[in-house]
Amino acid sequence: MSTRPFFAARMEEFFDRRVESFLRALGWTEKVICYTGYGTAASARVLGRVILVPRRARTGIGKATEEIIRRRGFRNFVGAACVRVPVTIWIGDQEVHTVTDRGGYIDLRVRQPNLEPGWQSFRVRSAGSEVAKGRVQIIADDVRFGMVSDIDDTVISTWLPRPLIAAWNSFIRDESARQAVPGMARLYQQALAEHPGAPVMYISTGAWNTHGFLDRFLSRHGFPSGPMLLTDWGPTNTGWFRSGMAHKTETLLQLTRDFPNISWVLVGDDGQHDLSIYSDFARVAPDRVRAIAIRQLSPTEQVLAHGTNTTLNEQDDIAPEIPLVLAPDGRGLLAGLRSLEADPHEVEEKGDR
Template structure:
């Protein structure tokens, strides 16, 4: 007989989070919002963020300086005290809505009729204490037909995922300044968006939301265009111990096709994990929504570090719709060069 109760690990995580929240509140920790860049069109918008607890001294100049120093070490990104089902109010343009976070403290709120103009706008998230936090939202024209979805790991940033020891070293111990960008990718994205200044750029990753602050600083430092982010939460789900990165990407692509009904996407990834399979499946199911698939080819050393073999996990032409162009190259410069040979793809 099936049960509608969440998976045991999810219930345990919720119990531990509640106990930790109660204890930290006794020590005077208060709520604050970590905002994530959202997106929308002229009719609707998606506001993203997370409500966490922080000590009162963290708002002082000394506290902010200490936090800035600590978060430059990768492990600091994963030390987060989330709230459970906290209330909030969002003001965005002509709309004011209220809601509550999920059990991980996350805000993922959709609203309609905001009336905000095209471009990067700011939504205000207000907590019960009266504290306000600004969340960036990219509003795209309703009739926009061009957009870019980009993977992050080993597509724009060299991480050598998912090998556990290497991933742990890169994520938890190396400083931000030691991380390297894939050559030419920032210039490629700027080129793709040059003719479409209001087009959506969405960074889609199986990485944890905890790292989004680092990633935004990394992207800015290396000259990548601003874009929204769709990431995942670490830990158990209502049905199992771990979240599926593949399902996260599949579901996100489908949701983006709904949220941007006119856009035909350029999908950018690498052949070290499952991007060719995921993008291929999406292009097969929705050939009219994909302009092209760009795959960064990892070199043999990167392939071995990524998954233990010298060959890509999936053949990059698997399941691709016959009318969907696919470009493969080792870096952004080579991808940009090949892209110029495909008329209409970047128009």
């Protein structure tokens, strides 16, 4: 059996290399973008990307133009991957050398970083870039509670995945006009306040290019900081398109390996397949799921999400032993989760886990 990447992946790398060479000839320069990572005392996951960007505008007109477009979504996608370039990472007391992948991405696990629990920093530099700084959340070994949250239509009203509307939201609309789902920020704030040191992991099928916008959005609307685990649009090593469901499933399984002592509250919406994904995960790892909380979309949002005004009929798929909370907003979900904690049997059962 051949171990070569899928044809489309090889073609994408060929094209990216040609674009990279052309833009370098035009004077574009390397830039490192750091994504929010996570880890434990034993291992830290450093995430980032190296891209080529135009030289910064130096004239008054150029700077004014840059400021006008700065907050438009398409600016997140202006750049070209630096394919398989060497980078140096400094984290804790270690200096580590690696190379980007065919998409310019960095996804490296640094063993024994010697970092204290909490938010810590790391630095990354490629041969042709300035040093970039990023953050990684180190989770203490005694933490037993965590949250996993979908992003699209769970914390932010994106009207995904209908292509034209998604394109408008992602590329054209000013990011300050995007709206948060009511009550969700308070839900996460309250849950983490009751479990100091617990993480919230944001998982989305959105592109890594939107990481900066999402980070600013979450901060602006009062959501707790947390690692964001996004994906790369385009071909994979095995096929033409990436599977959003597979990305979420694989990410959940990875979190169980990275944090074997944490039991998660899984938060999503009923506009796509979050309930099915979470239910399948709960069947595989029932001791890693405290509860599933699903935000119910309005009929209009349902139409935009999948073409009909009814929910996807997935509630029968839920594992019977896993508590399920349904509500149209964060306030209702918070009340539902609180009612679970008020049940002595439920508290005892979760404690045994």
